[in-house]
Amino acid sequence: MRSKIVLIAMLFSVALAAQTKVSGVVVDDQGEAIPYANVMFPNSTEGTITNEDGRFYLESDNTYPVLSISLLGYTSQEVELQKKVNYDLEVVLSEGEVLDEVVVYVGKQPKKGNPAIAILRKIWEKKRQNGIHLFEQYKYDKYEKIEFDFNTIDSSFINKKIFKGMEFIFDQVDTSSITGKTYLPIFINESYSEVYGDNNLNTNIEKLLGNKNSGFSNNQSIVMYVKDLYADYNIYDNYIRLFNKSFVSPLSRTGVDVYNYVLSDSAYIGDKWCYNIIYYPRRSNELTFKGNFWVNDTTFAVKKINMQASKSANLNWVKELYIEQEFDVLNDTVFLLKRDYLLSDFSLRQKEESKGVYGKRTTIYDHYEFDDEKPKSFYIKRVDPYNELVYNRDSVFWEQNRMEALNNDEKGVYKMLDTLKTVPKFKRLYDLATILVSGYVELSDFNLDYGPIYSTFGFNDAEGVRLRAGGRTYFGPNDSWRLEGYTAYGFKDKKFKYGFSAKWLLDRKNRLIVSAGTRRDIEQLGVSLTATNDVLGRSFASSAIFTSGNNYTLTDINLTTFSLGYEPLKNLTLRTELTYRTLKSALPDQFNLDYVDMDEPTGVASQVKQFDIKAEIEYTPGKKTIGYGVDRGVVSNDYARIHLLYTAGFEGFLESDFDYRRLQFYYRQPFHLGGLGRSITTIEAGKTFSEVPLSLLSPIPGNQTYFSIYNTFPNLNFYEFVTDTYVSGQLEHNFNGKIFSRIPLLKKLNLREIVGIRGVWGDISDENIALNAPSGNLLIAPSDQVYYEYSFGIGNIFKLLRIDFNFRGNYLDLPEARNFSVTGNLQFSF
Template sequence: MKGIFFVLVSFCFFVTSAQTKVGGIVLDELGEPVSFANVFFKNSTEGTITNDDGRFYIESENKYSTLVVSFIGYTEYELELTSNVNFDLKITLIEAAEQLNEVVLISGKQSKKNNPAVDILRKIWAKKRQNGVRQFNQYAFDKYEKVEFDLNTIDSSLIKSKIFKGLEFVFQDLDTSRITGKTYLPIFLNETFSKVYGDNKLNEEKEDILGNKNSGFENNQAIIAFVKDLYQEYDVYNNYLKFFDKSFTSPLSKTGVDVYNYALRDSAFIDNKWCYNIVYYPRRKNELTFKGDFWVNDSTWALKNINLQVTKSANINWVKEIYIEQDFEVVNDSVFLLKRDYMLSDFSFNKKEESRGMYGKRTTVYDNYEFDKVKPREVYKKDRNPLDVSQIIKDDDFWEQNRLETLNKDEKGIYKLLDTLKTVPKFKSYYNLVSILGSGYVEVDKWNLDLGSVYDFFGYNSAEGPRVRIGARTYFGQNDPWRIEGYTAYGFKDQKFKHGLAGKVLLDRNSRLIVSGGNRRDIEQLGVSLTATNDVLGRSIASSSLLTVGANNRLTNINLSALNFEIEPLNNFKVSVGGTFRTLSSALPSDFSLDYVDPESPTGVSSEIRQFDFNALILYTPGKKTIGYGVERRDVNDTYSTLLLNFTKGTKGILDSDFDYSKLQFSYSQPWQLGGFGRLLSTVELGKTFGEVPLGLLSVVPGNQTFFSNYGTFPNLDFYEFVTDTYASVHLQHNFNGRLFSRIPFLRKYNLREIVAIRGVWGDLSDANKALSAPATVNTPLRAPSENIYYEYSFGIGNIFKIFRLDFNFRGNYLDNPDARPFGVTGTFGFVF
């Protein structure tokens, strides 16, 4: 969904209702930029801090005549403003002979000791659990949220270019950002009104969405869900704030003194409360930190106002600016409640000042607080479809009554603009192109079909040679109660057609009772995962990889038919039962054998496995968010854990099935956000097969002979190098998100990210199973890592040119195996923040 942002651009000047606008750069006497200098209107609490390049922009609805710029070690500079709008200012600070007075304590490096700002920070830590709604047993409030996206930095040459021919009317209403001073064009608006209930004793919270409205995208739940996940809730009192999959150290964090400089700048009455003003800015570049200031009350040590701006050097991609403002309302002498939360993000391909991009703005207003009204625990039961907004699209009358902040002229114009754009053929073409890139499917509306996926069109493997694939699926809408999907493929080497056809229907929406079934006849690389669900049309990347390490010739002909029933009695808790019938044989008998001892065969050996299995699966994914209420839903987040328990019972005789056996498998995956130290992903897998089965039905330790980094596999193992009937494996992968490289001067500017991983597996294979598959050992030795735990470790470098990652993989043991690979390099690419 990150590709859904159109990066369209232009330039225009439009005067808004703001009374004073000032922008420019602050330099020292040598012409070098002065980072984190204080810029504010004289005799006011309105100000900002220069960025890494010394640049600033400040805007106010009030009229001011004097701008003040200060930084310790330099003489304070006052500039008389000759007009309401003053852009491109160049301010030079002169080095001072002595330090500034005691009120303004700003300097480059601030002491952690004997610093009044740090003393105040410690008092905030002591009181933070007693501020806001936390100090009440129960709470409730109204919440109004609007999310807006705007094209920014638009220039006239782009307006006149061919790409916008016929769309010039969209540039008639341009405005100027009060944060950055750039021109922008609003193109998307989403409004939500909800009622929030919470119980601090039960540690429960529930949000009931009562109304939703979108500008032109009412039917695109994917966009709405992406916006929701992009702007997650946060609490500035927490030690770490998560934005765009990254954990930023909060300026109110207990670890803040290690990464921020703090200085007491001022004190004043705000809403009849005496408050201190503290400025903060990072101690080092490239870390995930902010710069800004906050006002805090001198008795409750509760925030009155805070602003946060991500520094330009922060190790985050595609986001040039993040700016946050929070205002707190004084209810009485001891209660400060969040009143308004504003966040602006500037999405761009690079961080240069003149680069074009898109603003994402979220404004949240809170009102009508109520406290200590006990509600039954059932009230906090999660909705089955919490992001299904189709039933809550409200009319204008609803919004007139419940909108807690009125729309300005530009925001009102978005609805009209999008209604007009949807009728323009060229805009439809652009929208469809982005949709294809995002989903992989080409929509054919008149047939209610999607063609694709375009990413599966071409492939290659040793059995088929070059391979082409054409597929389609029914698509009447995002919430279809049934769906049919199929494909056909052709291999130019074996000159054979393959196919797959599957369908599913939602019988009951409340319990999510789904019946699915299908058939697939194809060539597949089996053994690329230990615990996998029986997806009829599922296919691994290893089956069609253009480039491989060594001979990728252990491929299988598979003819799979399946029928399955699944139900979700509780949110994110799925139970499914079903049956599969498989026919398996080697796709390259001269290189890879699935032969096994068969006393009933005339030769005593069989090369084909016919097997009917009964399957029962329990899948629990706490914290998972989805959208839609149809037969297929889409995941919104990737921060949830996954617990899977799978039981398979093979029954001999049914449909001439060959083997009686049972298999029990368990897996547990968990992502861990470790504050400023990055993100750890862990997986544990266990499995046991009871009974005698041939190679085609054993548990293969997943190797990886492709050049792609694939979590859950062992990149220094060949396919079928280890085979087990009992196994236990662990995978640990940690991304430090640049925390280490940011401390190395010559690497700092590249914003690289370090990834380390270790993985291990222990397995066993019974003598009976070895004897059963003895004919296959001619070219596939049956080995299990039973003597020692097989392990690998890797070191990776991510964010190379913002899109590439390289992993250097080392094999820890079993180096005497034939053709063992002690070292290998894999990689991947993608757009990540």
């Protein structure tokens, strides 16, 4: 009797959880796929449209016995659903009369007289009068869940040898409500925060109150990548930025040029009468979506929208991209964002059956409050001190603040990953992945990391073959101090090199950091105009295996530094640094650094001893970081950088040779130009006051490697131009395939066009030329006219390769001038 009761209870619970799931393909009489067909559950607002391959998936919490498929020019079909789950249906639409039922148009739609576009214009008029923009101040709670899953799980996948001993992980397999594919959760990050904003001040601030990771909280590389992957977006903006690309929003003012719009239906959603508008792209190979949205008939605020990226969009490694947003009604006029869901299917191949990884982000907004004015000082973004409590909230906190409950599979992920990390095989695989991403081998028993492994091998004309070994202390991502060092050996000069640095974070609140270091090495100077602060840093040109011609302009450098950094406000850094250097040529028989020194018996010196004091101000608005330790990870490079550097050299102190002053300015700004792509602009200027030797002057950064390196001049040799005064500017623009997508033979290759232009004006005084006369080097500066180069590049070749064709614009008659060069590199980008 007891077993019967249990069985009845189980059947009753299944009935309560009844769902209708259906997937398939829509084709015509010849078996050709029909894109953008309307797939609906009759007498409901639940539906979708087929993709470019005619495929669809639809799921509902309700039970429906019939599925309706319709398209203008075809006889509609109603398919009886024999079961609650019906997969792999094939629906054939025959050409026939247009029905009076809901239909979807295909092909280009007219702009004039189109009721959908008339509604769209109303949305444009009202978009700044909806939501939080109606109020002077606002506050809301925000819960975000980011999840990664293996997808397309089948028996062949489960039985792979790699999972032997880890079969228990497949107990968490579930089915996606968007694609109908099976998936296995492997990573979850949850966060809860309060967001405050002031529309009068045009500012906002987000205060993190809780954060929880599923087993990988100590791996900054994974967390940093996840945070970078999903930026915030607004469907009312003209462009929606995802994966560092700008998709045209279906609500964009330019949308009428790239989308077809059709007024499909109207119905009540809750107690609000809404119009349903279907949209799909006018052209292929552009960054566009397909889908539909419901919009209120009086406020013209969007109540519900779904967006699915076109399969032909020029986007790498992403097979599916789906967005769904729901808005809640506060009163008769205010619609507020309630739920935002994004799903991306990452895969190496675009085939339907190919396996990959889902990335899913769910964001819930609730507890809105308005017009609670706070002082301007409240919104000043100070440096956030690390609060250990935020990252160690108990289960009670999450039960109270998790606005969307985890399903059983998501709950199991936390326990599953904790168990999985104890499996030796998984630990080996995890360690290998960490090494490939970070470049460091973790030696956890000693709290040390070995690496970076990518610097192990090098070559240059002074050292020949070079081997390097190094490491750092690592107790966790929020270490308040760190030691780092390396040693290297050159098999040609038969000399050991070394470097060591130490950093201490004295005050977390204002990021007061003291650091010191020393290095003895061979370095290619003059590869950047504005020097970096990394005492262990070494330019790529210093160990380039393949170069255009011999590289003998290398410097033997012995450097010691001590610095103090302070961050009074978020992304504003003040730093002072003391440096002592000895500089001499690494190949004196080929590259001479001699200069006039009347204190020497010969009147000539070949080595510089120099003590400098540097004062720096750096501002990086929009920069996002992760971690609270002495070293932080940068979430993305999509932010501006303003850097002002003042250097003072003092003669006589510690036998320092020169008394001089130098002022330098650096400005870097990325620009997103919507459908036209993305630009990066850099401006630099500097002046050295007083006479100094070549090793302290400002060479214009050349590039004798075969790699495309931004902010260098690929057709200049090292030290071809040397200045004490300079102004430089560079612009690089990536059209992201905007042009190639309109060329029939090229658009399927998804190539991307890159153009660049670089220019520099500089001068060198007669006194500096005379001081460096004993070296025999020809010191010239581009003072007669601005030196410039331009380039045309092709990116995304095989999704990984970029090739640039670089042209020299002038100064073509200089000795050994390179008029043309080809450079390239490997780029992993979406």
